Every structure is written in structure tokens, then in C-alpha cells.
Amino acid sequence: MSPILQLRDVSITYPGTAEPAVREVDLSLSEGETLGLAGESGCGKTSLAMSVLRLLPRAARVDGEILLDGQDVRRMTFGQLRAARWASASVVFQGAMHALNPVRSIGAQIAEPIKLHAGARGDLRERVAELLEQVELPASRADAYPHELSGGQKQRVMIAMALACEPRLVIADEPTTALDVVVQSQILRLMGRLVAERGIALLMISHDLSVLSASCARLAVMREGRIVESGPARQVMTEPRHEHSRALASAFPTVGDPRFRYVEQSAPGRPLLEAEDVSVDFAGRGRTVHAVRGVDLQVAENEIVALVGQSGSGKTTLARTLLGLQRPTSGVVRYDGVPLPTGSAGLRDYRRQVQLVLQDPTGALNPRHTAYEAVAEGLRIHGLADDERGRVAAALEAAELRPAEKYFARLPHELSGGQRQRVVIAGAMVLEPRVLVADEPVASLDATVRGEILSLLLRLRVARGLSTLVITHDLGLAWNIADRVAVMYRGEIVELGDVEQVLLDPQHDYTRTLLAAVPSIERRVV
Template structure:
């Protein structure tokens, strides 16, 4: 059997760079095989994958051979390349929300590659069949992307990739930012499609646990080179290269004491609390939707509490209510024993003490503002004028952007993902809050950067006595740094207790489902 894909001594150089971004990559893949391409941001894994369909920028020079069914992609005419894309090989891109057209129905978007490759007539039956293959009902063909959940959008991307019956699919971080249950469903779907269709799959990720759950072989990239390549079980359990070892050890195993970064401590008096909080919305049809149902939750002084649950469980609505951005329709929120104020001036003063750290640092930062302006913004909103430069510098230093002077004049696009997240945290710290509410603070960060941000949050507790409510779907994160865990399901807290109680001896079926869905670096390929 001849390989569908063979890379021979592939090197990729961008623009006038003196050093190649990718150097000497040799890989091959046969029908029905699955290959995981692992590594952190900037290691070259996406460059390698995009070279397969010549999707790199024009400034990129590719040396070596990129053979797709024995034909060198580098030498294809544009007409031949157009025929190969979608039909020979296709890509499932990372950000389904950004990859889908918001003003066209998903049925139209799935049909588009079929039409581009000569499909005529009524394509509705084919679209319905593709939707069924990715476990979506056929009537969703008329829906727009904003009407679908994150997991459903990712399934649409997979349906598009399958539309022209390719022999190779390249999936670039297909589960980033999905909650663990949906992630497990998407990975199982990809496994099933490989088995049923005999297609080859290349999956790219910085998360070895995701790759080990899906791929038979792993190739680990570091600084543009493949530093380790072999059967998944071997690379995961007996890694030879130091970088492979670091990646394997970076993702926490719930229950393993090595990954418990905090010994906890005695929490102080309740600082921020919800008592019987209800939030009800009205749908467009006028129907009452109970997003939060009778929630009781406390965050004590010097305590880290993790609020975990799937997308749509009500976590973010509860967080907005705790911040005073959403008024409860029942119950009350208290800070320091006092009910939240209702006047705008008093609420602004309250938000100095309780600050939000957003999930997506790229979206949270204005691309036209320097780091200094981004951090100083909170001071200006709250009318704090004394020693602005000193306060900004101190906040950046506290967020471990040192020396601060090196970062003050930079723009967000000049920073790494981890540095951007630190700038967002510094923007919260500059107001010297008593509580941080951190919404998925490490969802899309590399393994080592993830560990650095978690260590930063723990350090802030020690140095500043800062309490934190971490909102996450990542149970490993809860095991890393939380003192207590609250599990939210369909608007209710269904389980609440110490980390050890909830994650090692779960009582509620939903908590057990969440734990069962967490991919493990030791589980391997089923």
C-alpha cells in the first residue's frame, strides 16, 4: 500500500529569514492511519500541515518533497491544486467560529465545496447525509453559525472537510476551547470516520492527551524539527526527548499528587457570596429560560474556588451576576457581608474590588493600544490619577512581565499568547482588587505557558491575599490550583466540596461524566 502523504526532507523558510521555520521533516501516512503532530506554538507543526495543500503565505519557500498520492504538491499547477483541495485532502481549521461565514446557512456552506468540484442539482440529500455522518440532525442545514454551539460548529467544519470524499484530513487543533464532554464526542467522531472511510488523519495539537486519545502514531516537533516519532503508547509512556517528556508531564492527571500545585489553606470569612441566586431570561418566543437556578456559592478570603461545567451550564451568567453586570431575578449577591449596590457609582466602586479576567486575551485587548494604555485604562475609568506610571509598572511586575519597561510600549500583536494573558491580568491587578473572577484563563495556552499562568495565580494569593473564582471546563486546572470545586449543571450547583471530595469521590452522575470525558496521557488509543 503506497502512502497517501509523504514528506521528504521538508524545510520551510519565511520571507527573508536566515533560519528556516521548519527543517528536515520526514513523515509518511497510509490510508486508515492516524498521525498526531504535537508541539507548542511556534514549533512549526501548522506550517508543516499547511504545506500539504500549499496554504502557506506567498513569502514561504518550501524545500524538499511534499507528495500527495505520489504527486509533488510544490510542482502542481494552480488548476491541479484547486482540484486536489477538498477532493484529495481537506483541512478542519482551528477556529470554527471564525472559519464559518456568519451570513450563510450551514447547509449552503457544506454544499459549497461540492459545487466548486462540479456538483450540480439538488445537493440537499448529500448535505443531509453529511450532517448525519457528523451526528447532527438534517434540519440544522437551515441554521446559521451563531445558532449552533461550539461543538456543533466544529462538526459542521468536519462535514465540510468530508464533502468531496478526500483521502486525507488535516485537523488543526479541532478541540481547542471545547468543553471536555464535547471534546470527547468530537474525538470519537474523528476516530469513527477514519475507521469507516479508511481515510488518513493528521491531527495537530499542543495537548498530548488529546492526540493520545485519537492517534496511533505521534510526531513531536520542537523548534522546527521532528525530535521524536513513534507509536503513541511508546512516545507517551517512554519519551526519549526532553521536550516530549515536558509535554507529557505538563497536562495534569486528576488524583496525581504531583500535579497538585497548592496545599490549600484555611479560607477566611466569606468575601463574595451568592445566596439563592436565580437568573431568568425571556427567549424571542417569550418563553422563560432559567439560566441560573437557586445557586448558593461562597468565595472566602485567601481562597481559590473552581466553578466547573460544560458550555451552557450557566457558569458565565453566574459570573456576570457576581460582578453586578447581570441583575438576579431572585436571591442576592453579597460582598463583605453587604448586598451588592444598585447605583452606578457604587457599582463602579464595587468593581474595583472584584475584577474580571477574560478568557480570550486577544479579544480583550485593543490592538491599537500599547500595553501601558491597556493596563492604565482601569485607573482612568475609576479616576485614579496619582502615580499612574508607578501603578502600571507595579501591576506588570506582579503579573510577571519583567522588566516592565520592556513591555510598556509594545502592542498586543507583538506579544505571545501567554504574555497577552499576563497583560489582561495586570489590567485587573492595577486596581488592587480583593477578588479575581477568571473566566477560562488558560483555555488556549500551550502546556508550559498554562503552568506559568496557574503558578502566577497561586503566587498572587500568597503575595496579595487575593481570592479567585476560576470558571473552567478543565478539571485538571481545578485539581492544579483550587481549594474547593463547585460543579454546575443546567443552571444548578449539583456538587460542592473540597477538590479531593469532588474529584476523587464524586457523588453526582454529571460530575462522574465530566471526569470520564477527560482525555488522559496514559489512556492511549482505544
């Protein structure tokens, strides 16, 4: 049986670049096979995947052979290519939030590829309902709009669209990025089931080797446009031969493995930031949502606390309340033993001491502001005009962007993802706060950059006595750097204690559910 997809000596070059983005790649994929393509941003993996359906910019030069069911995609007419897209091969694009049209119902969007292909017969609404059921969504959601769905539901819609014309090959580009660990596990199980039931070939792209190894039979690792290692998932994950494969494999921690514990337990100081019996309710449309329910939580001096839980568990609402951005319905938030002020001047002074690091550095930075302006903004808001240049330079140096002057004039698009996150951290550190609230600080970063940012947070703790509340769905991150873990579920803290106690001997069923959902080579999801 011939492969569904064959790549022979494929190279891709973009105009204005001296080096190819993809170099001499050979890969094949047959019916019912799963292949994970791993690598960091810029390694060429998405360029390679998009070349399969000629989705690259027209100016890109593609050399070699890309055979889809034996036909070279490079030589297809537009009519042949149009027939191949969706019907022979389809793509689950990264970031369902941005890939879906916000002003069209999801039923209409799933139906669109079916309408475009002449083979579509029968009741279209029935077909949409059938596809929704296949991805474990009720047929009634066909009339919903993207903003009415959770992240995991939107990703399921993208998968339903990809399956609409019954393709033989599905290409999934970072299908679980930014999803919490439980939803990620559900999406990976769903895709594995569809591969098994339909016999489709699956090419999954990710920077997360642990996700790929838990869901794909074979792995190929890319670096600088080349495949540097390929083989069975277990072998690549547990006995990698190439140094880059080893770096990727070691970047995602195993909870319980002391090699991935970056910090030793230390005695915390007195409570610095604390919530006492805090509840937050939202009323609307005739009902009340209890987002946070009677939470008690403390972050002490010289302590890192990880607040973990799924999307919708209430952890971001709690963080906003701790920052004074959301007033509690009941209970009290204290900083250094004193209740948070309610006036704007008092809150502004408070936020010099407690600073926020946002999840997405690309969204957090103004694309027209240089790194210098991004960091200086906080100083200007708080009227700290003396020695602005020196303060900005010191903050960038503390965030390990050295020499600082080299980055002053850089715009966000001229920085890597890790450098952008360092600028965001520098913007928080320039005010010399005592507490940092970091919302998913490494969720969108590559494997090795993730480790660099976590190490930076630990060094800032030592150098500046910084306390940190890390909000995350990543239990591996908690194992890496936290002293204590608070597990949040449906607005409540259901488990709280030292990292070793909570993650190695969980007492609550929900904590055990989170741990069971963490991908690993021993716990395959397909």
C-alpha cells in the first residue's frame, strides 16, 4: 500500500533570505499512521506542513517532490488543488479563536467546505449534526457563535471542519496550544479515536515533545530546517540520539522526578499578599455565577505559589481580585497586613508593589512601541521621572536582556518570543515590586525558552527577594519552581499544600484528575 503522503528531498526558500527555511526533508505517512513533527519556532515545521496543500506564500520556492496520493502537489492545476484541499487532506490550524469567523455560526462554518465540494449530498444540517457528534459536541451547538464556546469546544469545531469532506490526511498544527491539561487530553484522545476509526493519516505539529510522544506512534524532530532525528515515539522520547532531541525531551518536566525540581523547599516569611474568605459573583441574564467561592490563600515573603486549575475554574478572576482589578463580593484582600485601598490613588500606589505579567507577550506589547517605551511606561504612569534611562536599563538587565542598550530601539516583531516575554517581565520589574502575579508566563513559549524564563523567575526571587503567584494549568511548571500549590476547582481551593505533598500524594479527586491528564510516554492517549 503506497503512502498517503510522501515528501522527497523537500526544500523551501523564502525571498530575501540567504538560507532555506526547510532543507532536504524526506518523510512518508500511510493510512492509519500518526507522525509527530517536533521543533521550536522558526525550525521550519509549519512551512513544511503548509507546503502539502500549497498554502505557502506564492513567492516561496519549493524544491523536491510533495506527493499526495501519488500526485505531486507542486504540479497540480488549481482545479486539482481545490479538489485535494479538504477532500484529500485538511488542516486543523493553530489557534481556533483566530481561525474561526466570529460573525458566522459554527454550523455554517462546518458546512462551508462541504458546499465547496461537489460530492456533498443529502441534508446539510444532518451532516453538520453528525460531524458535531463525532467530535463530542451536541448538535444543538450548530447555531452557536465562536464567542459562546470554550477553547476546547472551538478546537473541536476546527476538527469537525477538517473532517467534513472525509479526508485521508489531517494536518494538525499545534492543536492543543493554550488549552488546559484536561481539555488537551480530551482533544488528543478524540483525534486518536478518529484515526483508529477512520484509518486517516495524522500529521501533528508541536513544540511540545511530551504531547507528541503521548499521541503519535512516530516522531520526527526538526532543527534549522532539517530533520535531525526520527523514529518510534518511545525511542525518541526516552533515548534521543541527537542533542536537540535531548534538549526538547528534557524541557518538559516529569512531575515527581527530582531532576526537574529547580528549587529546594525553604521556609517562607510572613504573609505578604493574602485573600481571606474571598468570593466574587457575577450577575446577568437572570442568573448569578459564583466565580470565586470563599477562598483563603496567602503568598508569603520569598515564596512562589502556583495556582493551578482548568480554564473556567476561577483562577484568573481570583488573580484580578488580588490585583485590585475586581472587587470581591465578600471577604477581604490584604497586602502586608492592610486591606486593599478602594480609591484610585491608593490602588495605583498598591500596584507599584504588586505587578502583573500577562500570558501572551505578543498581545501584551504595543506593536508600535519599542522595548524601551514598553518598560518605561510604568515609570511614566507612576510619575517616576528621575533617571528613567537608568531604571529601564536596570530592568532589562535584570530580565537578562544584555546589554540593555542593544534592545532599547527594538520593536516587538524584531524580538523572539522569549525576548518579548523578558520585556514584559522587565516592564513589571522596573517599579521594583515585592510581588509578581504571573498569568501563564510560559504557555506560548518554546520548550527550551520555557526553562529559561522559569530560571529567570527563580533568579529574580534570589536577587530581589521577589514573591510570585504563578497562575497556570501546567502541573509541570508547579513542580519546577513552586514552593506551594493551590488547586482551584469551580471557584474553590480544593487542595493546598507543599508541592511534594499535593503533587505526589494528592488527596482530592480533581487533583488526581489533573495529574492523570498530564501527557507522558507511559500514559499514551491513543
